[in-house]
Amino acid sequence: MSGHRAYTPSLRDRLTKAVMTAAGYLPGPLLRPVAGAPRRVDGQVLDPHFQAGLRVISLMSEGEYQDLTLERARSVVERSAYTVSGRKIDLAVVTDIVLPLGGADPDRADLPARLYSPVDGDEALPVLVYFHGGGWVLGSIDSHDATCRYIADTGRLKVISVDYRMAPEFLFPTAAEDALAAFRYVRDHAAELGVDPQRIAVGGDSAGGNLAAVVCQQTRDAGEKTPDFQLLFVPATNMSARTRSYELFGDGYFLTRGNMDWYERTYIRSDDDRLDPRASPLLATDFSGLPPAHVATGGFDPLRDEGEAYARRMADAGVKVSLRRHPTLVHPFVNAVGATPLAKAALSEAVGAMRMALAY
Structure with missing residues (x-):
């Protein structure tokens, strides 16, 4: 069988999701204080929602997936997906x-x-x-x-x-x-x-x-x-x-x-x-x-x-x-x-x- 395991979000995960969902409805310019200066690479400008999200993820990061145990890496992916999934x-x-x-x-x-x-x-x-x-x-x-x-x-x-x-x-x-x-x-x-x-x-x-x-x-x-x-x-x-x-x-x-x-x-x-x-x-x-x-x-x-x-x-x-x-x-x-x-x-x-x- 597969390695699928049900994921149960913690209170912290639920709060993070609520914040990320609310931020998703805000105009991009309002997120600049969190996102920081626009990132410009290869003639492209990173979406401020994603730029702000990357900063939040970095603050919550437990390390790169390859540096975690397999079980922990899988749990972190489930948590990350949950926090940006929006309203059901x-x-x-x-x-x-x-x-x-x-x-x-x-x-x-x-x-x-x-x-x-x-x-x-x-x-x-x-x-x-x-x-x-x-x-x-x-x-x-x-x-x-x-x-x-x-x-x-x-x-x-x-x-x-x-x-x-x-x-x-x-x-x-x-x-x-x-x-x-x-x-x-x-x-x-x-x-x-x-x-x-x-x-x-x-x-x-x-x-x-x-x-x-x-x-x-x-x-x-x-x-x-x-x-x-x-x-x-x-x-x-x-x-x-x-x-x-x-x-x-x-x-x-x-x-x-x-x-x-x-x-x-x-x-x-x-x-x-x-x-x-x-x-x-x-x-x-x-x-x-x-x-x-x-x-x-x-x-x-x-x-x-x-x-x-x-x-x-x-x-x-x-x-x-x-x-x-x-x-x-x-x-x-x-x-x-x-x-x-x-x-x-x-x-x-x-x-x-x-x-x-x-x-x-």
């Missing part, structure tokens, strides 16, 4: 389910998941199969609960958030194989899940965006029905090289180069894995025939350049792609729907692109 969005259905993928294969496992639906009934809505971020090591369906609620509510579609198995308990390519198996299950059991079999999208942020991209490549290569759309937020696409955005934003903008180095070391088995397209989808030799995509990157993100490179490779191969850089935002802005209106706007824009592609 009520949906008609939010229920924990199990994807029965185990069977007789010892390498397979039943996977917990969470189903979100804006309607209570049998209406077959489009669905987004979502894979959370966290470097294949951290994160959970809880840490991304607010994101999935927002997408389901704004997009009027169902979301199935998958609790795939993570490292170091399960090394590469387990997460990629779980993601592929989860998509196949939803595709092949659309009727019983109450989803439209012709409108099944995959998506995710960071490591989850990596997994969504891999699912699209793997299903195409197998000659089977691929997802109908891919929604890639700040995706990690290349473990074999570092880009200029790592030099510009590798420290001080939430996700650090040190974090990424640790995530990758923890996830992969050897340097040979870095060259495998299931770990580095940007290294695939063929980008044709992939589903339409929306790729959203953050201007102040070490993964910015590799995410945009992936979008360009698909577009050059004839795939319909919308690429959007949000120049004022940090990694992973999709979790911060309660901290800044720009995060909500970025999510809404992405959902709009998905609705247009799925034509509903």
Whole structure:
């Protein structure tokens, strides 16, 4: 089974969330006393909401994830996500389910998941199969609960958030194989899940965006029905090289180069894995025939350049792609729907692109 554990916020966490949520409704200029002088890098100006948030996070920091115990690092991620999640969005259905993928294969496992639906009934809505971020090591369906609620509510579609198995308990390519198996299950059991079999999208942020991209490549290569759309937020696409955005934003903008180095070391088995397209989808030799995509990157993100490179490779191969850089935002802005209106706007824009592609 996965490493998912329920998170219970402390009183301090609840107070921090209340402050962050209230700050999210304030105009940017009013946050300057907390945020400090505007940060300008590579022709971009950091959003004052995120700049203020980074200062709060630094004051509460227990150290870099790679310097903590695994259990503590996972708890810190859950706490950080909770504090910027904003007011809870009520949906008609939010229920924990199990994807029965185990069977007789010892390498397979039943996977917990969470189903979100804006309607209570049998209406077959489009669905987004979502894979959370966290470097294949951290994160959970809880840490991304607010994101999935927002997408389901704004997009009027169902979301199935998958609790795939993570490292170091399960090394590469387990997460990629779980993601592929989860998509196949939803595709092949659309009727019983109450989803439209012709409108099944995959998506995710960071490591989850990596997994969504891999699912699209793997299903195409197998000659089977691929997802109908891919929604890639700040995706990690290349473990074999570092880009200029790592030099510009590798420290001080939430996700650090040190974090990424640790995530990758923890996830992969050897340097040979870095060259495998299931770990580095940007290294695939063929980008044709992939589903339409929306790729959203953050201007102040070490993964910015590799995410945009992936979008360009698909577009050059004839795939319909919308690429959007949000120049004022940090990694992973999709979790911060309660901290800044720009995060909500970025999510809404992405959902709009998905609705247009799925034509509903």
